[in-house]
Amino acid sequence: GIQVEQSPPDLILQEGANSTLRCNFSDSVNNLQWFHQNPWGQLINLFYIPSGTKQNGRLSATTVATERYSLLYISSSQTTDSGVYFCAVELDRGSTLGRLYFGRGTQLTVWP
Amino acid sequence: DAGITQSPRHKVTETGTPVTLRCHQTENHRYMYWYRQDPGHGLRLIHYSYGVKDTDKGEVSDGYSVSRSKTEDFLLTLESATSSQTSVYFCAISALGEGEADTQYFGPGTRLTVL
Numbered sequence: 001g002i003q004v005e006q007s008p009p010d011l012i013l014q015e016g017a018n019s020t021l022r023c024n025f026s027d028s029v030n031n032l033q034w035f036h037q038n039p040w041g042q043l044i045n046l047f048y049i050p051s052g053t054k055q056n057g058r059l060s061a062t063t064v065a066t067e068r069y070s071l072l073y074i075s076s077s078q079t080t081d082s083g084v085y086f087c088a089v090e091l092d093r094g095s096t097l098g099r100l101y102f103g104r105g106t107q108l109t110v111w112p
Numbered sequence: 113d114a115g116i117t118q119s120p121r122h123k124v125t126e127t128g129t130p131v132t133l134r135c136h137q138t139e140n141h142r143y144m145y146w147y148r149q150d151p152g153h154g155l156r157l158i159h160y161s162y163g164v165k166d167t168d169k170g171e172v173s174d175g176y177s178v179s180r181s182k183t184e185d186f187l188l189t190l191e192s193a194t195s196s197q198t199s200v201y202f203c204a205i206s207a208l209g210e211g212e213a214d215t216q217y218f219g220p221g222t223r224l225t226v227l
Contacts, residue, residue, distance in 0.1 A: 001171065004154075031214050033215065033216065035218075041200070041220070041221055042218075042220060042221075043202065043218035043221075044218075045215050045216065045217060045218075048214065048215040086154060086155070088155070088216075090214070097143070097160065097162060097168075097208075098143050098145065098160065098206045098208050098214050098216060099157055099160065099170065100145075100155075100157065100216065101157075101171075102147075102154035102155040102156070103154055104152065104153065104154045105154055
């Protein structure tokens with residue numbers, strides 16, 4: 001398989017603060033996604049970003065595939081950003097079947 | 113929201129009993145996946161399907177079987193449940209191969225407890 005490591009494992013912020021979450025992976029990938037799992041357990045796709053940079057409101061993500069890492073930026077945190085953020089990748093083995101390997105996640109808590 | 117439902121949402125069963133979880137989609141996507149989520153492990157792929165009657169194993173397939181007789185339904189079966197299969201099970205779908213990015217969308221999850 002592939003190793004997917006996320007850091008930090010836990011992050012506590014005051015509302016309004018900015019944060020950066022990191023995802024390192026051990027092999028070449030053709031798919032990388034960021035997910036948010038809210039406190040009710042629902043998994044929401046944030047970004048499909050195998051390379052490059054994308055932005056969606058207060059969130060943005062950058063993947064540097066050649067250096068095998070991805071970053072998720074959250075600006076002006078809100079309490080609704082709380083939850084677990086997962087990075088998931090698919091090994092680049094020529095064919096794409098959507099077989100994702102997940103990291104263990106970053107638990108984010110935003111206090112008012 | 114992607115049209116994915118899972119049933120049941122919660123189930124408590126006893127060791128040794130068979131259990132079937134259902135995933136239903138209204139998006140007509142070809143690819144469907146079953147994952148389990150356990151503390152400290154993130155999500156791990158159990159089985160996936162790339163079409164009707166086409167399935168393959170994931171990382172943690174031992175003790176599980178799947179079936180897909182219709183595009184919209186993907187069933188996960190625990191033939192003889194064990195306590196180690198206590199987990200939260202998520203189904204996901206993907207528009208892979210349909211001219212869209214391979215973004216996976218997840219169902220609400222099924223919490224299974226095996227006593």
